[in-house]
Amino acid sequence: xKTNRWVGYTAVLAAALAMSVGSQARAxxxxxxxxxxxxxxxxxxxEEGKVTLILAGSADPVTTxxxxxxxxxGICLDCSLPLEFKPADVPKKCLVCGCAVSNAACxxxxxxxxxxxxxxxxxxxxxxxxxxxxxxxxxxxxGIKKLTVDLRSVLLPVSGLDGQTPDQLLAIVKPFGGSxxxxxxxxxxxxxxxxxxxxxxxxxxxxxxxxKINAQVVVPEAGK
Numbered sequence: 001x002k003t004n005r006w007v008g009y010t011a012v013l014a015a016a017l018a019m020s021v022g023s024q025a026r027a028x029x030x031x032x033x034x035x036x037x038x039x040x041x042x043x044x045x046x047e048e049g050k051v052t053l054i055l056a057g058s059a060d061p062v063t064t065x066x067x068x069x070x071x072x073x074g075i076c077l078d079c080s081l082p083l084e085f086k087p088a089d090v091p092k093k094c095l096v097c098g099c100a101v102s103n104a105a106c107x108x109x110x111x112x113x114x115x116x117x118x119x120x121x122x123x124x125x126x127x128x129x130x131x132x133x134x135x136x137x138x139x140x141x142x143g144i145k146k147l148t149v150d151l152r153s154v155l156l157p158v159s160g161l162d163g164q165t166p167d168q169l170l171a172i173v174k175p176f177g178g179s180x181x182x183x184x185x186x187x188x189x190x191x192x193x194x195x196x197x198x199x200x201x202x203x204x205x206x207x208x209x210x211x212k213i214n215a216q217v218v219v220p221e222a223g224k
Contacts (some may be wrong), residue, residue, distance in 0.1 A: 128150070169183070
């Protein structure tokens with residue numbers, strides 16, 4: 001009887017812990033809402049306060065805006081705590097753990113000298129997941145309400161990967177932590193999910209792996 005009671009107790013405890021972890025994860029992501037559409041940085045227009053992103057499901061890059069009330073969200077790479085801040089707080093010390101570096105550096109993982117949100121986004125590894133929540137749902141022209149940095153997801157414009165199967169794509173990304181890879185948007189973009197964070201080093205390894213099969217990451221034309 002004691003054994004049965006103990007088994008029952010541990011099962012309830014395990015379930016409670018699972019619910020607690022799930023609730024914490026949802027809270028860190030702003031609630032139980034579905035994750036925002038996966039995107040990534042494309043370029044900075046000359047117009048002040050604007051940023052151009054590529055979004056999964058959108059054929060062309062979209063230009064949207066960042067305001068004083070926009071929230072940037074991510075994980076502090078120093079203390080692994082969820083972190084949110086507004087543009088004015090980009091150069092300030094980390095808001096969650098009080099480490100000696102800026103909020104921007106905590107999310108990027110290296111110093112961001114200019115101390116602006118534009119410099120912060122440019123300093124992220126190329127293709128790193130950015131999940132925008134717009135002021136009006138599905139309308140980038142309404143501006144960004146919240147932009148979440150997702151270091152475990154990648155979205156990259158690519159060429160030369162036509163005909164590659166999911167298994168072949170996985171074989172390309174698996175050596176540097178990829179757990180899933182697929183071509184989206186008619187084969188124009190490579191979506192990758194990772195077991196650990198996307199970094200500039202992994203970006204470089206991917207580019208070398210793609211070059212071996214005559215494929216490449218597409219970047220904006222100079223001057224655009």
